[in-house]
Amino acid sequence: MQTEQRAKAEPRHEPGYVTPEVNIYETKDGYVVEAEMPGVHKDGLEITLEDNEITLVGRRQNETVAGTPLFRERVLADYRRVFEIDPAIDAGKIAARMDQGVLTLTLPKSEEVKPRKIAVG
Amino acid sequence: MNSLIRWSRPELATWPSFGRLTDLRNEIDRLFESPLAEMARSARLFSGWTPSLDLYEDKDRLVVKVEVPGMKREDIDVSLHEGCLSISGERKGEEKYKEADVYRAERFFGRFQRTVALPAPVAADKVTAQYQDGILTVTLPKTEEAKPRRIDVNVN
16 A cells, blocks of 8 residues: 655755665555664654654764774764655654664554545445 | 765774765765765665774773674674684564565665774683674773783883
8 A cells, every 4th residue: 555645765965974774664554764873872862853854863872982993984973864754644653762773763644544444335 | 975985995084084075975966966875875785784893902902893783682793713803693674564665775684794803812711792772892802912011121
């Protein structure tokens, strides 16, 4: 079952931030966004909903200094990504969970737009 | 840009260069009017998963940090062999989304392996590994011989 309008996820570049990699799924109940933010604890999350946009910001915890870097590939910047959301989403029921650096955002659709089975009499 | 940095030659990348690369990407994006990150991501599909790794040293120990978010502890393997530290594992996708429509699939699922040659001998029996907030931290204490030692100079 597909809706016309979908959660749009065009990556926009955010200077000074890392764009987290995401997976987005749609089920009949709503959308699920998984965003990779290694180094971010749930206290470092800032999720804001404004008009039809949801902004995910993940701030890295201050890591203890581990010595002199000999080899460095990680980018120790905070994460940020903005998504335009489907108006069918019930903003009051958005839920977030953080587990081992992966943010899982559940965005349920409001009851009216959920596909409904009509019994044939 | 993070995907591109992963494939760059491993060398010390510090804040200023990150800023410059960011500007460069903006320029290139504008030139082609297509987000470069998208191309970088599709390229990664064919080359698998190379988690970012940092290696730090202080006088007593070496510390390796690897970004492997969303793993289960038991799916991460850490091993030490002839002065090389290997970190490998497998990240499994969530079964419950098998039936769902997928709009974006940027996360990599499957196996990875990283191996790093250690610059100093370490005490293998004292190595510890900790997994928190998606970052694996391996602490490798140096052997007594490898630690810097202060030698008193006797003056007659």
